[in-house]
Amino acid sequence: MINFMKFKWLYFLLSAIVLVPGIISLLLFGLKPSIDFTGGSLLEYRFDQKVDQSKIESVLKDKKINYSSIQLSGENTYLIRAASLDAQMGTVIKTALEEQLKQTPQEFRFENVGPILGQELLIKTFMAILLAAGFIMSYVGYAFKNLRFGICAILAMFHDSFVMLGIFSLLGHFAGVEVDTLFVTAMMTILSFSVHDTVVVYDRIRESQKKMPGVSLVDLINKAVTETMSRSLNNSLTIIFMLLALFLLGGDTVKWFTFALLIGTISGTYSSTFTAAPLLVIWDIIEKRGKGKG
Amino acid sequence: MQNRKILFWLILFITLISVVIDLPKNLPVKFSVGKIKVDTTISGSNIDFSLGSMQIKRELEIKQGLDLSGGTHLVFQADMNGVAENDRQSAIEAVRNNIERRVNFFGISEPTVQTSKVNNEYRLIVELPGVKDVNQAIDLIGQTAQLMFYEQKEASPAAGFIPTDLTGKDLKSSIVKFDQNSGQPIVGLEFSADGAKKFADITTRNVKKIVAIYLDQAPISMPTVDEAITSGQAVIRGNFTLETAKQLSTLLNAGALPVPIKIIEQRNVGATLGQESVQKSVRAGMVGLLMVAGFMWAYYGKLGFLADLALIIYGLITLALYKLIPVTLTLPGIAGFILSIGMAVDSNILIFERMKEETRAGCHWKRAMELGFGRAWDSIRDANICTLITCFILFNPFNWNFLNVSGMIRGFALTLGLGIFISLFTGIVVTRTLLRVLYHGKEDLK
Numbered sequence: 001m002i003n004f005m006k007f008k009w010l011y012f013l014l015s016a017i018v019l020v021p022g023i024i025s026l027l028l029f030g031l032k033p034s035i036d037f038t039g040g041s042l043l044e045y046r047f048d049q050k051v052d053q054s055k056i057e058s059v060l061k062d063k064k065i066n067y068s069s070i071q072l073s074g075e076n077t078y079l080i081r082a083a084s085l086d087a088q089m090g091t092v093i094k095t096a097l098e099e100q101l102k103q104t105p106q107e108f109r110f111e112n113v114g115p116i117l118g119q120e121l122l123i124k125t126f127m128a129i130l131l132a133a134g135f136i137m138s139y140v141g142y143a144f145k146n147l148r149f150g151i152c153a154i155l156a157m158f159h160d161s162f163v164m165l166g167i168f169s170l171l172g173h174f175a176g177v178e179v180d181t182l183f184v185t186a187m188m189t190i191l192s193f194s195v196h197d198t199v200v201v202y203d204r205i206r207e208s209q210k211k212m213p214g215v216s217l218v219d220l221i222n223k224a225v226t227e228t229m230s231r232s233l234n235n236s237l238t239i240i241f242m243l244l245a246l247f248l249l250g251g252d253t254v255k256w257f258t259f260a261l262l263i264g265t266i267s268g269t270y271s272s273t274f275t276a277a278p279l280l281v282i283w284d285i286i287e288k289r290g291k292g293k294g
Numbered sequence: 295m296q297n298r299k300i301l302f303w304l305i306l307f308i309t310l311i312s313v314v315i316d317l318p319k320n321l322p323v324k325f326s327v328g329k330i331k332v333d334t335t336i337s338g339s340n341i342d343f344s345l346g347s348m349q350i351k352r353e354l355e356i357k358q359g360l361d362l363s364g365g366t367h368l369v370f371q372a373d374m375n376g377v378a379e380n381d382r383q384s385a386i387e388a389v390r391n392n393i394e395r396r397v398n399f400f401g402i403s404e405p406t407v408q409t410s411k412v413n414n415e416y417r418l419i420v421e422l423p424g425v426k427d428v429n430q431a432i433d434l435i436g437q438t439a440q441l442m443f444y445e446q447k448e449a450s451p452a453a454g455f456i457p458t459d460l461t462g463k464d465l466k467s468s469i470v471k472f473d474q475n476s477g478q479p480i481v482g483l484e485f486s487a488d489g490a491k492k493f494a495d496i497t498t499r500n501v502k503k504i505v506a507i508y509l510d511q512a513p514i515s516m517p518t519v520d521e522a523i524t525s526g527q528a529v530i531r532g533n534f535t536l537e538t539a540k541q542l543s544t545l546l547n548a549g550a551l552p553v554p555i556k557i558i559e560q561r562n563v564g565a566t567l568g569q570e571s572v573q574k575s576v577r578a579g580m581v582g583l584l585m586v587a588g589f590m591w592a593y594y595g596k597l598g599f600l601a602d603l604a605l606i607i608y609g610l611i612t613l614a615l616y617k618l619i620p621v622t623l624t625l626p627g628i629a630g631f632i633l634s635i636g637m638a639v640d641s642n643i644l645i646f647e648r649m650k651e652e653t654r655a656g657c658h659w660k661r662a663m664e665l666g667f668g669r670a671w672d673s674i675r676d677a678n679i680c681t682l683i684t685c686f687i688l689f690n691p692f693n694w695n696f697l698n699v700s701g702m703i704r705g706f707a708l709t710l711g712l713g714i715f716i717s718l719f720t721g722i723v724v725t726r727t728l729l730r731v732l733y734h735g736k737e738d739l740k
Binding site: 044046086088090091106107108109110111112113114116117120123124127128131132135136139140143181182184185188189191192193195196197199200203204206207227228230231234235237238239240241242243244245246248249250251253254257258261 | 361412566688696
């Protein structure tokens, strides 16, 4: 048995190194919301031959389109972001491009989201996360007959959420990565994965508690962490294999979705051993101190 | 012992059935792969397919979501200003039915038209796979319903019909009733005071003739007038079933409660983008799968190899279920499936680690195996329930208004959730059975 919990402050420090810049970025820059949240239009065209970006810009300016960015998204493929356009405008742009560039663009995507829907999605996302957290906390609390486990599992879960949010805030500010409905889905998935992993560690604590009633909690936790370490790593590795393959080979549409899942998986694995377990120890210490004084 | 054998054969049987269902109907891939024996390949999968369809009576194909097949996702908002609070629900239903009718008329395969109510806004979500001319489709759907009553031009109905001054504005509502004598379903009409007068005039001059009802310039009913109706209350009799009577009634209501709708969201995905994404995801999935399988084999040896077998069975069963249920596969859905492969081996890893521990503690491997399965169960259960809770919220099966109902997210939740159930089966039942039956040789060696 290795005394993992001896270094608990080191683990918190490591978490802080990742969390603090992310949270500062969140406060300073926030996230870069996609049209799912803000409303607006997204147009993607593929051309047969190489096209100069400035030509597309001039076509858009000519048609008085209020665009915010033009971006190369694939081979001869351009992604245009603009304020909300109606379907007729989409056709107008396509015809104008056709005339100016002397080739027929292939319309990959045309998305237009009204601003009301964006607002709603924000509220719905918040509700979903709140519900998931509430349910999971109650279940873990019930399954382990102690709300302390539930609360610590949720704290570890929030640790992972903020790691993801922070990194995507930085990515948004420095690399223009947007946060969309899929990111929300990734976050929800990681919420459950994080708890999934934590539960495995807690389960060993619960089991040892029954078998060895006299042993101190710190020792029980050390024992549990030692026992679950290789499982935890192996399981995360298999998931990381799949996600890495998907991130590198899966194409642009799900690229950042898988990246979010990847970060979450790594953070989730780390937090179940190095956040959720030490939190239990800290809780125990605070409780004992309180009793000592009282 | 006998039970284990039975279970082993049962697993083999389920796997075979899954393979049969998984076989593609007639994929062009089959052509290029088996160029030398084109005939045998095709007929083989054909027989398998007809077998499948005989049992289940459904086309066994993986349904592709809009983001894969290409198509248009439209959201319309209804303007309910002119409709009384109580009538709004039935008004939106009427709009929905009417749009469904128009879309079908337009010749789009498998459209979906859903209603949703958010706060006090009524919305229609229309999904049209494979549509080429989106603007035409939007124009068609966006029209406000127009109900008109027509009368015969001449004595014979063959000469055609001409419009009267009676329109949907004069119709208050329509409900399904039952004939007091025969008990058959009939469709009741109630006109406004103004409409009652107009209707009285029309029926008086058209006794024993047809008064046709047109919705959006297409006839929906052609009843013959038995006698002049002056009360403003009419019924249409015919060989209605309850279903057809309801259909006609909602179409009439679509005209009686005209609701203007305007588009608030539109998403078109070209078919090329979808197909490219599918190819890429499939390739990524294969690479990932090989890595996972290789890892399991390298780390756990023979045990890992059996886990890989279970993993392949997992893949086969999952695909078969996608076809049977059927699951509409979206891009995030594929990602969910790929993620679930990574998670599927989790129960195996938990169990194998447990077995190692018990062996280290001095247990005979056979007992260690049974203990491993037994002890790992608690954590497998609790951990998976947490993931299922999240799937449930993401899928939002009861269409709760305060949660999202996006098709993409649902696809992800469904594949992930299904994956958990199937992986519990393959990770525990299948692996254990394979171990018990196929792991015999090692005991003899020991």
